[in-house]
Amino acid sequence: MTHIAELNRGIEQLGIDLTGGQTALLGGYLSLLAKWNQTYNLTAVREEARMVSYHLLDSLTLVPHLDGGTRLLDVGSGGGMPGIPAAIARPDLSVVVLDANHKKTTFLRQAVIELKLVNVEVITSRVELYRPDTPFDRITSRAFAELGEFVSLTRHLLAPGGQWLAMKGVYPYEEIASLPEDTRASEVLGVGVPGLDAERHLVRVVPR
Numbered sequence: 159m160t161h162i163a164e165l166n167r168g169i170e171q172l173g174i175d176l177t178g179g180q181t182a183l184l185g186g187y188l189s190l191l192a193k194w195n196q197t198y199n200l201t202a203v204r205e206e207a208r209m210v211s212y213h214l215l216d217s218l219t220l221v222p223h224l225d226g227g228t229r230l231l232d233v234g235s236g237g238g239m240p241g242i243p244a245a246i247a248r249p250d251l252s253v254v255v256l257d258a259n260h261k262k263t264t265f266l267r268q269a270v271i272e273l274k275l276v277n278v279e280v281i282t283s284r285v286e287l288y289r290p291d292t293p294f295d296r297i298t299s300r301a302f303a304e305l306g307e308f309v310s311l312t313r314h315l316l317a318p319g320g321q322w323l324a325m326k327g328v329y330p331y332e333e334i335a336s337l338p339e340d341t342r343a344s345e346v347l348g349v350g351v352p353g354l355d356a357e358r359h360l361v362r363v364v365p366r
């Protein structure tokens with residue numbers, strides 16, 4: 159991992175408290191992602207330097223907003239964003255990373271084994287067909303679907319008192335307006351990602 163200094167600076171700017179071991183795991187994850195991306199097409203972002211901001215630091219912006227539950231689901235996790243960085247930063251959470259694409263979940267399983275992430279479970283499934291024994295306190299996604307579709311497809315997976323946390327780009331006025339009527343956006347936060355010159359928002363959605 160050649161970008162550890164940039165990663166450390168970004169983590170400090172985000173105000174997240176991580177141990178050296180956790181930062182090393184994030185670096186290890188990035189190296190695996192970059193290596194597997196050469197043959198598995200996991201992400202369109204190919205340069206490790208850009209991956210630090212676009213994948214690691216962007217995913218880590220979720221971390222301060224995860225309190226209030228122990229089970230987190232990342233839907234359409236792809237190469238593991240935001241679920242894997244979140245799981246590394248929050249080993250107290252039990253994280254499920256789910257994707258319908260076998261190539262992506264093959265990578266995720268390998269990453270979980272190599273990084274020894276005991277708090278991560280990898281599921282290959284379309285989310286609408288997924289029926290776990292226990293529902294989730296927090297359900298997140300990045301670049302998965304429009305807000306309304308994300309909420310509708312995952313409704314059956316939300317625990318009582320649970321919340322959706324959707325990672326979005328520009329302020330998603332229209333998507334918020336077309337949320338299912340029995341849900342509402344309780345909070346929309348503008349998020350700054352170190353090294354990323356793009357608008358980012360985190361939308362918290364709750365049942366009415």
Ligand SMILES: C[S@@+](CC[C@H](N)C(=O)[O-])C[C@H]1O[C@@H](n2cnc3c(N)ncnc32)[C@H](O)[C@@H]1O
Nearest residue numbers: 234235236239257258259283284285300301302
């Ligand atoms: C654009 S990628 C985003 C990946 C990752 N979250 C990120 O931000 O880099 C969207 C992912 O959603 C997955 N996906 C799309 N529809 C799905 C569904 N119904 N159930 C599960 N995964 C799905 C795709 O396989 C793909 O990996």
